[in-house]
Amino acid sequence: MSFSTVLSAAIQGLHVELIHVEADISNGLPMFHMVGYLSSEVKEASERVRTAIRNSGIQMPAKKMVVNLAPATVRKKGASFDLPIALAVLASMGRFPGERIKDTLVVGELGLDGSVKEVSGILPVVMQAREEGFNRCILPRQNVREGALVKGMQILGVGHLLEACCYLNGEQEIPIVAGGRREASLEESREVLVDFSDIHGQEAVKRAAEVAVAGGHNLLMVGAPGSGKSMMAKRVPTILPPPTLEESIEITKIYSVLGMVDKEHPLITGRPFRSVHHTVTKPALIGGGMFPVPGEISLAHGGVLFLDELAEFQKPVLEVLRQPLEERMIRITRSQGNFVFPANFILICAMNPCPCGNYPDYGRCTCTQPQIQQYLGKISQPFLDRIDICVEAPRIQYEELAREERQEGSAAIRDRVCAARAIQQKRYKERKILVNSMLEVRELKEFCQLGRKEELLMRKAFVSLGLTARSYHKILKVARTIADLDTSEKIREHHLKEAIGYRTMDKKYWGR
Secondary structure (H helix, E strand, O other): OEEEEEEEEEEEOOOEEEEEEEEEOOOOOOEEEEEEEEHHHOOOOHHHHOOOOOOOOOOOOOEEEEEEOOOOOOOOOOOOOOOHHHHHHHHHHHOOOOHOOOOEEEEEEEEEOOOOOOOHHHHHHHHHHHHHHHHHOEEHHHHHHHOOHHHOEEEEEOOOOHHHHHHHHOOOOOOOEEEEOOOHHHHHHHOOOOOOOHHOHHHHHHHHHHHHHOOOOEEEEEEEOOOOHHHHHHHHHHHOOOOHHHHHHHHHHHHOOOOOOOOOOOOOOOOOEEEOOOOOOHHHHEEEEEEEOOOOOHHHOEEEEEEHHHHOHHHHHOOOOOHHHHHHHEEEEEOOOEEEOOOOEEEEEEOOOEEEOOOOOOOOOOOOOOHHHHHOOOOOOHHHOOEEEEEEEOOHHHHHOOOOOOOHHHHHHHHHHHHHHHHHHHHOOOOOOOOHHHOHHHHHHHHOOOOOOHHHHHHHHHHHHOHHHHHHHHHHHHHHHHHHOOOOOOHHHHHHHHHOOOHHHHHHHOOO
């Protein structure tokens, strides 16, 4: 009987901490004691592990067994420590040489019959193992495809505790899966169900959506019910450029922590689209909880976050978006430490202009002016300033719906978007900037210079529209994107006029 150590990992938010699972078996009163700042589900592992070992046909000695999960300052939660605890105990019992499991990271949940069950968060765990210099991981068989996304790792999938024990004892071989394989996901083969060609009319809103995607700008659509706002928002991901491999891995990592990846096709190759109901709470939107996990804004990372019926959201919920929209990440502070989740998304919002939805058509609108002001007042000026593009979605006319000719599809719009983004990537290749919306104030002077005529136009707009400094900068960024779509090196007067036009909604509806 002796001492042994098996390496595992704990997930804190999106950060992975390596855990040393230590097992010691010695003479004394028969017991199985676990220590190391454990959650209730980890404490329950003692019963699962002992029963799984016994049902695997291995007799446990009547000895004193102590299992420690170090470091003790990191809280361990979840059932992923079952397999490393069992292997550490078996190594201490001499069932296999401890050297066989050296430099190998192990995670997995155990059933009472000894079967190894899948766990969440495999991708970030394997990525961290590679960063720490390990080259082999023993995982549940259901998680092998996900672990194999990491290049340079050897992945061994096991379905039973006895299988892992026999392999480590040299009695059985397990196929090694080399990391770095890129299997096609469902997103690559699935037929596109939505397309911009489905939308008739609303050319101005389509143009606004194209500009928003080309520069990574936030978009607000205001219009009567049934004017196609939600339909438009759901098609925005179809004109986004496909993510790079690095972006796909980063997106998949977030979904992996929450257990939301497809086990057969784990790599997410499409842009996320998250539509949030107006009853959402602040922790659900931005992430949080006693032990913080990513929220909807992190699930939308790299894609689109859609808030329908914007004025129906609780005002405090909307206000917490202000900081993530600026910094493109969310920081959550708890007594256990600071947690940082990515939140680089395009915000698409849709709302009615009044409670009945018919304002400013006074022939149909039944709302009083105080009701309208109270409804629109739910959207604060600081939040509105973080919206780059505001556009009105008018009612659709019958002639537009009955038109038979096919409208421009998503593929054609996406080609223009990709061309504009290629210009931006070339322009900012020496900087950590991907799209125009990420420009800082000091960089606007370099990349958004205005000519004499454009400067005069901007001055007039600033005074007449009562712009803030933030909205002024937003106009310059949007004008830069419009110029890129026009393949123009300089911002011209007509580019600036279009960008200013996207801010006149503030004056019309909010009087600001």
